[in-house]
Amino acid sequence: MGGSDDSVKSKRIVFVTVGTTCFDSLVRAVDTQEVREALFKKGYTDLVIQMGRGSYIPTKSTGEDGSLSVDYFTFSSSIAEYLKSASLVISHAGSGSIFETLRLKKPVIVVVNEDLMDNHQSELAEELAERNHLFCARPQTLYQTISGMDLGSLVAYQPGDATPVANFINRFLGFNDE
């Protein structure tokens, strides 16, 4: 069995996060046998689901029978730690969650919630997917995305900064910058 440090090193964790939303269709899709098997085939060992306000409860599993170990929780005060220790992130399409994951340079599948009204979130996910910074999927297409994904095709996201806006505002207001 070994010490916990050893097992952490050999783990490849998939972290699923829905933020503060209710996103049962994603949690359900992740909890299906085909998705779990696809993840296991890709070499992942653990699946951790942060289910937020969802009402669908996934099935826990220890993974001792040679399959994916599955665990879940609702919220945490240290989501960043979970993101950092993950080898793959599957996230809802909130911009905060997306950029937090990209900043940590983690491969991420962003899943768009089609039940949301006025789904402008999908714009951001699709645009970043087009630029190869992440993969974009819907709950129904999650399995295909996982089986077909090539992590090597991802391009790192370079964060910009807000200085151009600050400079513009300063110039507009007449502040001279030394």
Next chain:
Amino acid sequence: MDNRYSCFFSDMGFLNVAISFIIGISTLIMIRIFYVVYRSSKPLYSRPPGTLSTLIILGSGGHTAEMINLLAVMQMDRFKPRYYIAAATDNMSLQKARVLEDSLPDKAEVELVGTSQFMQIYRSREVGQSYVTSVGTTLIALSHALWLMIKIRPQVILCNGPGTCVPLCVIAFVFKVLGIRWSSIFYVESIARVRRLSLSGLLLYKLRMADQLFVQWPQLKSKYPRANYVGLFQVANFRLYWTSEETEVANHRIFQIKYD
């Protein structure tokens, strides 16, 4: 003279005067509005101003995070006194602003930061609220917004999207037209808006109430030519961890949903 005729003629005269008066005032106001819109689009001061009182409008979640990103790179000694307004039910945003303000003396500037004030404004409509009561709460929100604006009369307004900013910006615009206070209104559209402006952004753009509007994606620049494209700016030190209070609030919401 026959009384009826003289009454009739003086009534007509009065009506004419009233109508001319109304037309005259409306024309003056229209001219003033056009002047305000024209002047707002141009850089404001030819010489560097001293300090400018600044109103920062915070919205929930991602909005606040993006605003903090912007404030982190602005020279805060130019923008003071600073006032923060968030919706009354949005405690987290003001807390984050407080954290930012507390962190400022640690940066290069050595000045005191005691000039910031924190306030809350009533949200026009909570998610899920019935439309009937929404009218009442909107009126309360507007009166409260008006009261706050009269008190603050900021010279600079920074906002980035939440519904709370529209009434405040409209009031600021009216103050400009009436000569009560000239505010420079800067609106930064969220990075999450790629192909369409948010409703707040669209209103301020179409009504030309923002002096300058910034967008972060080139598609929006093509669609809205008067906007300024500034590229993406999710700053490297952006953090979205939940404080224990946020966890508690979120857990409380679950409790309400499950056991109501």
